[in-house]
Amino acid sequence: MSAIMSSQYDQKCRMARRVPPGRGAAFSWLFVAVLMLIGATGCAETTVKEEPQFRKFEPATGRVESDASKPAAKPENQAGAQASADSAAKPVPAVPAVTDPLAPTEVRVAILLPLTGANAALGQAMLDAAQLSMFELAGDSFVLMPFDTGSTDQGARQAATLAIERNAQLILGPLTAGSVQAVAPVARAAGVQVIAFSNSHEVAGNGIFILGFVPRQQVDAVVGYAASEGAARFAALVPDDSYGRSVVDAVRESAQARGATLVRARLYDTAAADYTDLVKDFSGYDARHGALLAQRRALAGKDDEISRQALRRLERLDTIGEAPFDALVLPESGERLRTMSALLSYFDIDVPAVKLLGLRSWDLIPNLGTEPALIGAWFAGSPVEERNRFNDRFKRAFGRTPPRLATLAYDATALAAVLSHAEGGPDYSAPGLMDRNGFLGVDGIFRLNADGIAERVFTIYEVTRDGVKVRRSAPTSFTPLTN
Numbered sequence: 001m002s003a004i005m006s007s008q009y010d011q012k013c014r015m016a017r018r019v020p021p022g023r024g025a026a027f028s029w030l031f032v033a034v035l036m037l038i039g040a041t042g043c044a045e046t047t048v049k050e051e052p053q054f055r056k057f058e059p060a061t062g063r064v065e066s067d068a069s070k071p072a073a074k075p076e077n078q079a080g081a082q083a084s085a086d087s088a089a090k091p092v093p094a095v096p097a098v099t100d101p102l103a104p105t106e107v108r109v110a111i112l113l114p115l116t117g118a119n120a121a122l123g124q125a126m127l128d129a130a131q132l133s134m135f136e137l138a139g140d141s142f143v144l145m146p147f148d149t150g151s152t153d154q155g156a157r158q159a160a161t162l163a164i165e166r167n168a169q170l171i172l173g174p175l176t177a178g179s180v181q182a183v184a185p186v187a188r189a190a191g192v193q194v195i196a197f198s199n200s201h202e203v204a205g206n207g208i209f210i211l212g213f214v215p216r217q218q219v220d221a222v223v224g225y226a227a228s229e230g231a232a233r234f235a236a237l238v239p240d241d242s243y244g245r246s247v248v249d250a251v252r253e254s255a256q257a258r259g260a261t262l263v264r265a266r267l268y269d270t271a272a273a274d275y276t277d278l279v280k281d282f283s284g285y286d287a288r289h290g291a292l293l294a295q296r297r298a299l300a301g302k303d304d305e306i307s308r309q310a311l312r313r314l315e316r317l318d319t320i321g322e323a324p325f326d327a328l329v330l331p332e333s334g335e336r337l338r339t340m341s342a343l344l345s346y347f348d349i350d351v352p353a354v355k356l357l358g359l360r361s362w363d364l365i366p367n368l369g370t371e372p373a374l375i376g377a378w379f380a381g382s383p384v385e386e387r388n389r390f391n392d393r394f395k396r397a398f399g400r401t402p403p404r405l406a407t408l409a410y411d412a413t414a415l416a417a418v419l420s421h422a423e424g425g426p427d428y429s430a431p432g433l434m435d436r437n438g439f440l441g442v443d444g445i446f447r448l449n450a451d452g453i454a455e456r457v458f459t460i461y462e463v464t465r466d467g468v469k470v471r472r473s474a475p476t477s478f479t480p481l482t483n
Helices: 080-088 120-137 152-163 177-190 215-228 240-257 276-282 285-300 306-312 332-347 360-364 385-398 406-420
Strands: 109-111 141-149 171-172 194-196 208-210 233-239 260-267 327-331 353-360 377-382 437-442 444-448 455-456 459-464 467-472
Touching: 109 120, 109 152, 109 194, 109 406, 120 141, 120 406, 141 152, 141 406, 152 177, 171 406, 177 194, 177 208, 177 459, 194 406, 215 240, 215 327, 215 353, 215 459, 233 240, 233 276, 240 260, 260 276, 276 285, 276 332, 276 437, 360 377, 360 455, 360 459, 385 406
Parallel strands: 109 141, 109 171, 171 194, 194 208, 233 260, 233 327, 327 353, 353 377
Antiparallel strands: 377 459, 437 444, 444 455, 459 467
């Protein structure tokens, strides 16, 4: 990996960026406005007014020189971190019998990632994001120790054991729910908190925090918005798995909380070759088509002009009557989303009569506006401003676009780095991690809750022919949220 940064990058340009408190709420910022200055001809001193309710931290002191005549270098800032990264790229060795002494001034944070095996490419990108975060935010005493899970649950357990042996004060990762389950007993026995990258609520709690995006919060955001726009009868068409069932439960709970109802839900086999009959039945097409045919027959028996005009209008229709629901949650992505939305339109489930609702998975699909059946649909997605800045910085540093999950590694490392600046040393206990004001991450504000789940906020987007536009911006504070 390379670090290609402007020679204009200077220590005096590094500054904490903060969110002005809204209605008494305050924020701990995870970012510095350092790379906004790349390419500038100079940098002016900036003074930020101190507010006692903000958590304060000092920016990193390191810098990277950029010289086209020199080979590109990795972002580094503290001694020992690079050696840990190089050794972690190899399979996890047997756990040594002797512990690694902790220097009094060191803050040691382990990050468990699949650096070999099936998920190695993703793991390496996440490690790059973590190193970028460490470079931008960490002090010289902050040591990030990468450990390879080998893309297996057993490897994750071994990596966690080795991290504990090396006196890790906090564990970031691992990636999958199974790996988190394998790591949990090791971390709990040592009293070390874990901030994992999974989105499975089933593995959260009792010292395990998950930073992934759980469907419940996304559903609540988009269903709440649709209800505020008048939707009262909700439906869900979801895959037949734990994810799909959690979406159905979330739609039911969110609708009921707003005086609306989940009137129809269907789970489908993701391995099915054809969804035509499924969608036709789900849409209530036969009943509405039958009603149209009956109306045509009734009008055909009359010879007055009004009846003939009505009959001509009905000849252009395929169904009559309302659809059985007025908002449909469709948490799909990729080709299956295109197939489902096209079939729904074919069977007369169309926007705006029925509003299609999506989750963050829609945000991963390029050129949504090219799908006619999705024009006018709404979905809950992450705010894009900080993510776009992160993508630009990552691409400049490493020469490639980061995968979406890389933001989790950046934010987790940034959170650890920010807390390491606390007076008296880092507080990585569960209460210390659960700052109620929250933090600004790459994907918007978030905070860790007692149930172990990261609470997040979402922007509501609308699909248009020109792409997507913002219907409602994500909240900027954790003051009480209403829809």
